[in-house]
Amino acid sequence: MVTVYERADRIGGLLMYGIPNMKLQKELVQRRVDLLADEGIVFVTNTEVGKDISVDQLEKDFDAVVLCIGATVPRDLPVEGRELNGIHFAMDFLKANTKSLLDSEHKDGNFINAAGKNVVVIGGGDTGTDCIGTSLRHQCASAIQLEIMPRPPEKREEATNPWPQWPKRLLVDYGQKEAIAIQGQDPRQYLVMTKKIEGDEQGNVKAVHTVDITWEKNDKGQMFPQEVRRQ
Ligand SMILES: Cc1cc2nc3c(=O)[nH]c(=O)nc-3n(C[C@H](O)[C@H](O)[C@H](O)COP(=O)(O)OP(=O)(O)OC[C@H]3O[C@@H](n4cnc5c(N)ncnc54)[C@H](O)[C@@H]3O)c2cc1C
Structure with missing residues (x-):
């Protein structure tokens, strides 16, 4: 049995929340997630590994652990005025x-x-x-x-x-x-x-x-x- 723990409230990573809807409709991502769920994969959302569940716990509960946590650290632009209102990643x-x-x-x-x-x-x-x-x-x-x-x-x-x-x-x-x-x-x-x-x-x-x-x-x-x- 495979269990996926996801920090966000929806499954899909950047396919769900990075690529905008006009480029990738979220119904298509969800359809794939639903197919995987129908096949028996368990998705647990709103769960941050390292905070809501420890790696020790995962190692106790499962035979293998795969980390696929993406890259959520943005590259900053350290110039004068970077702290002003209206500048966003x-x-x-x-x-x-x-x-x-x-x-x-x-x-x-x-x-x-x-x-x-x-x-x-x-x-x-x-x-x-x-x-x-x-x-x-x-x-x-x-x-x-x-x-x-x-x-x-x-x-x-x-x-x-x-x-x-x-x-x-x-x-x-x-x-x-x-x-x-x-x-x-x-x-x-x-x-x-x-x-x-x-x-x-x-x-x-x-x-x-x-x-x-x-x-x-x-x-x-x-x-x-x-x-x-x-x-
Ligand atoms: C704006 C944008 C547009 C893009 N457009 C395209 C495109 O048009 N075509 C294309 O092929 N690629 C595109 N990409 C790239 C593509 O989306 C990514 O390469 C791909 O989604 C990366 O998949 P991933 O599974 O490695 O990481 P991610 O999609 O980042 O998934 C990692 C998941 O892990 C979760 N996570 C992180 N830490 C934890 C934790 N501690 N516990 C639990 N969960 C955690 C995150 O919430 C996230 O859902 C785009 C990327 C961006 C940012």
Whole structure:
């Protein structure tokens, strides 16, 4: 017999609470969970291993223990102004949004609402794209996405990125397509590094100070971001 202990109130991990509903409908995740439950797997939610049940207890009760606890420690951005109101980790934003949606179709108000806000998403990857898509659904006033890496080429560069390497090319995902439809342009800005965040008198974010960068190699051959100094 297999028993799954889960800290959250629903099973599915990031498939349930990380990836937004518009990208992965939660009925599909739940359907799979229900199939597993029908096959005899026991799911125990709201139970944190190490707090609600000890590892010693698990070792006594079971023949084998498998740890699949994901990675819930976010990567921070230690810049001046990081402590201001209105700065959130992506997962806090996305998780609360999905939980409130599933619990009450957002009626409980227990989510970080981007309605009417000018949203800056720092990070040009998939998680950032999900934050753009979610902010647009909240009807934010505007959304931009800052990316520290260069804009990829439209097509794979055969000379430097040949098959069978993963093709590096510009992809326009749903969040960017929606932003283009609503705002008229791709929300991504490339080769941009955040230097500091400025607040108003109430401690709310007022401005994000950025600098253009290029990627240079140091004497050990490692790449580093070099600020572009304008004349
Ligand atoms: C915003 C976002 C979008 C993504 N989009 C995609 C996508 O489009 N396509 C794709 O393929 N991948 C996507 N991914 C990646 C994918 O979701 C993850 O790689 C995958 O879900 C990781 O699975 P996992 O089981 O390792 O960890 P998780 O899904 O993180 O599951 C770990 C579970 O362990 C629980 N847990 C942690 N500690 C304890 C404890 N002490 N006791 C009990 N339970 C505990 C957590 O609550 C969690 O439910 C996305 C990720 C994010 C964050």
